[in-house]
Amino acid sequence: xxxxxxxxxxxxxxxxxxxxxxxxxxxxxxxxxxxxxxxxxxxxxxxxxxxxxxxxxxxxxxxxxxxxxxxxxxxxxxxxxxxxxxxxxxxxxxxxxxxxxxxxxxxxxxxxxxxxxxxxxxxxxxxxxxxxxxxxxxxxxxxxxxxxxxxxxxxxxxxxxxxxxxxxxxxxxxxxxxxxxxxxxxxxxxxxxxxxxxxxxxxxxxxxxxxxxxxxxxxxxxxxxxxxxxxxxxxxxxxxxxxxxxxxxxxxxxxxxxxxxxxxxxxxxxxxxxxxxxxxxxxxxxxxxxxxxxxxxxxxxxxxxxxxxxxxxxxxxxxxxxxxxxxxxxxxxxxxxxxxxxxxxxxxxxxxxxxxxxxxxxxxxxxxxxxxxxxxxxxxxxxxxxxxxxxxxxxxxxxxxxxxxxxxxxxxxxxxxxxxxxxxxxxxxxxxxxxxxxxxxxxxxxxxxxxxxxxxxxxxxxxxxxxxxxxxxxxxxxxxxxxxxxxxxxxxxxxxxxxxxxxxxxxxxxxxxxxxxxxxxxxxxxxxxxxxxxxxxxxxxxxxxxxxxxxxxxxxxxxxxxxx
Numbered sequence: 102x103x104x105x106x107x108x109x110x111x112x113x114x115x116x117x118x119x120x121x122x123x124x125x126x127x128x129x130x131x132x133x134x135x136x137x138x139x140x141x142x143x144x145x146x147x148x149x150x151x152x153x154x155x156x157x158x159x160x161x162x163x164x165x166x167x168x169x170x171x172x173x174x175x176x177x178x179x180x181x182x183x184x185x186x187x188x189x190x191x192x193x194x195x196x197x198x199x200x201x202x203x204x205x206x207x208x209x210x211x212x213x214x215x216x217x218x219x220x221x222x223x224x225x226x227x228x229x230x231x232x233x234x235x236x237x238x239x240x241x242x243x244x245x246x247x248x249x250x251x252x253x254x255x256x257x258x259x260x261x262x263x264x265x266x267x268x269x270x271x272x273x274x275x276x277x278x279x280x281x282x283x284x285x286x287x288x289x290x291x292x293x294x295x296x297x298x299x300x301x302x303x304x305x306x307x308x309x310x311x312x313x314x315x316x317x318x319x320x321x322x323x324x325x326x327x328x329x330x331x332x333x334x335x336x337x338x339x340x341x342x343x344x345x346x347x348x349x350x351x352x353x354x355x356x357x358x359x360x361x362x363x364x365x366x367x368x369x370x371x372x373x374x375x376x377x378x379x380x381x382x383x384x385x386x387x388x389x390x391x392x393x394x395x396x397x398x399x400x401x402x403x404x405x406x407x408x409x410x411x412x413x414x415x416x417x418x419x420x421x422x423x424x425x426x427x428x429x430x431x432x433x434x435x436x437x438x439x440x441x442x443x444x445x446x447x448x449x450x451x452x453x454x455x456x457x458x459x460x461x462x463x464x465x466x467x468x469x470x471x472x473x474x475x476x477x478x479x480x481x482x483x484x485x486x487x488x489x490x491x492x493x494x495x496x497x498x499x500x501x502x503x504x505x506x507x508x509x510x511x512x513x514x515x516x517x518x519x520x521x522x523x524x525x526x527x528x529x530x531x532x533x534x535x536x537x538x539x540x541x542x543x544x545x546x547x548x549x550x551x552x553x554x555x556x557x558x559x560x561x562x563x564x565x566x567x568x569x570x571x572x573x574x575x576x577x578x579x580x581x582x583x584x585x586x587x588x589x590x591x592x593x594x595x596x597x598x599x600x601x602x603x604x605x606x607x608x609x610x611x612x613x614x615x616x617x618x619x620x621x622x623x624x625x626x627x628x629x630x631x632x633x634x635x636x637x638x639x640x641x642x643x644x645x646x647x648x649x650x651x652x653x654x655x656x657x658x659x660x661x662x663x664x665x
Contacts, residue, residue: 216264217241222271223251223301224286226315226365226372233288233356233363237261237271237278240301240312249312251303270295290361293317293374302372304365313370320373322349322362322381324388324410326403327419333395333403335388338417339364340373346388353377353385380413401470401478408466423470424478429453431488433495434538435528439546443518445525449495449511451488452538454481459540462492462511499527522548522596522604547603549579554611554645559583561639561651568635569628572650574605581605587622587629590615614642 216222216239223240226233239252239261258278261267267275274295278286286292296302296317303312320340326333337349342364344352353362362375395403404423407416432452436459439445450459453469463485470478492511496503500523501513515521526548531537552574559572573583579599589597589607596606607615618638623630631639643649 216261220252221301222261222264222267222275223249223303223314224274224296224299225251225303225312227285229285229287232358234285235274235288235292235296235302236285237275238303240303247313249301249303249314251312270299288358288361288363288374290374290376293361293363294319297374304367304372315365315370315372317372317374320364320375321415322375322377322385323415323417324384325417325419326422328397328422329394331397333397333400333422335391335393335395337385337388339375340371341366341369342373346385346393349385350389353382378413384410384413401472404468404470404478404480405466407468422478423468423480424473425480427454427471427479427481429481429484429487430455431491432536432538433491434459434540435499436540436542437525437528437546438542439521439544442516443521445515445521445546447499447501447513447515447524447528449492449499449501451492453483457481463489464510499531500524519595522606525604526606544602549577549599549603549605551606551608552576552579552581552611553608554614554642554647557611557642557647559639559642559647559649561649568631570631571628579603579605583629584624584627586615587619587624590619591622591624610645614638614645614647618642 219241220239221241223238224235225238227236228234237258240249242248243250258275262272262275274286274292277292297319299317300314302315302317304315318340323338325336325338325343327336328334335346336343337346339349339362349362352364356362358377360377362377364373364375365371366373400422403410404418407418410416430453432455434450434452436448436450437445449462451462452459454471457469457471465483467483467485469481469483471481473479493503496511504511513524515524525546528537528539529548532539556574556576557572558575559570562569562571570583573586574581579601581597581599585597586607589595590612595612596604599605618631618635619629620638621632621635639649
């Protein structure tokens with residue numbers, strides 16, 4: 102029968118089935134025996150000092166002396182000169198059984214303490230509790246023809262390790278085999294990586310003309326996307342095979358190996374090993390949930406996610422999906438956020454092509470995609486190193502400290518209001534001169550030119566014992582009330598906010614003159630109250646070019662006070 106078994110029926114309706122196993126011979130007996138009705142299993146182990154017989158009953162009957170009788174019937178059927186024995190002898194003389202008996206005879210010999218001169222370490226693929234594993238074996242080339250002769254009795258790993266001519270991969274695996282699964286190595290990605298390209302890996306489930314070596318190949322899965330009508334279809338490719346995500350999930354579930362998927366291709370004498378990381382399995386399950394297809398509208402999102410997806414499995418795109426290639430056309434910009442206390446946060450960003458997203462320089466995916474006016478997509482490969490170099494140049498031009506290291510987020514926060522104004526002024530200049538794009542995430546701010554003494558316009562009106570001063574700075578449509586100027590000077594600030602929200606920087610000379618003028622001032626809601634003794638500072642302002650209306654009245658009053 103197939104698989105090394107033969108059935109023989111006696112005239113007494115007893116049926117015997119013989120099966121060769123590595124350690125001996127199993128004989129099944131069906132029909133009434135001297136002990137009971139049912140199936141008896143007889144195991145005849147082959148040992149150096151003769152044969153022993155044991156018996157187990159598959160129908161649950163308790164062990165009894167009937168086992169001996171059943172065993173005697175089986176052995177008698179094999180040895181007695183009867184039609185049954187002749188039939189057994191005839192069947193055992195066939196080539197299949199000749200090989201089985203020869204192998205059993207070979208296994209009955211004592212195991213060599215070391216590999217023979219013509220033997221080498223090999224690995225056979227076995228099934229262990231439903232999972233595939235690899236077991237070390239001794240193998241030698243056939244004397245005639247191709248193929249190998251594999252010693253069926255396993256040679257202990259510690260015995261093989263005593264061989265001086267072991268290859269590095271074999272020595273590594275044998276050392277591990279002593280500690281794992283009773284000298285069997287489970288199918289794991291790290292085991293297959295050592296066996297990849299190994300010349301002596303065998304699949305002994307079917308051997309004709311000697312054991313054939315399997316070529317172990319690491320075959321990472323790749324996902325190929327093609328356009329099918331208005332849909333994008335995913336195919337999982339492993340080695341020479343293509344399958345749907347549903348088929349791959351089914352195969353992976355049936356094997357239940359933790360981190361690898363195995364496919365034996367006996368036509369090619371190959372074993373394909375596919376690493377299955379958790380991310381890979383998650384992606385395959387997601388594709389299965391989507392029925393392995395996406396609408397065509399999802400193409401750009403798929404392409405932009407390609408690098409992230411390739412962390413799970415390589416992605417291959419059918420011709421034409423990416424569209425034509427375009428060169429980068431960089432545009433630079435900043436994102437600004439103003440906050441309380443005069444703080445300013447600056448982010449430098451780059452746009453790789455017109456209409457594209459604003460990105461952190463040198464960070465992110467290597468290829469970007471855009472839509473063509475006539476439909477379809479184009480792709481732009483980024484030059485990340487070039488972006489970093491250009492970004493460092495922009496940081497220098499904007500008086501911003503380059504980030505530590507090659508990569509950075511290119512973001513700066515100015516805590517000091519004066520530093521914020523300086524940065525904002527430089528950014529505005531670059532916006533006007535170099536086309537730097539500016540995006541505000543808060544209410545936008547604008548820095549004007551410096552305000553000088555000639556921009557100051559004051560109106561002085563006498564009261565009972567003090568003077569009220571109104572007016573302020575006016576230039577190019579910018580108006581800053583004098584009350585606001587005085588308050589800023591009293592607080593020690595060099596800038597002040599105009600009515601339209603623009604930030605006005607005061608020249609140093611104007612600040613010094615206003616400090617002298619407001620030394621004894623009282624700032625009210627609509628005007629600033631000055632004592633008559635501030636007249637000298639007011640006169641100096643007028644001499645420096647400020648427009649002061651009513652200064653003569655101030656001088657006359659001051660003279661009366663001084664010469665009363």
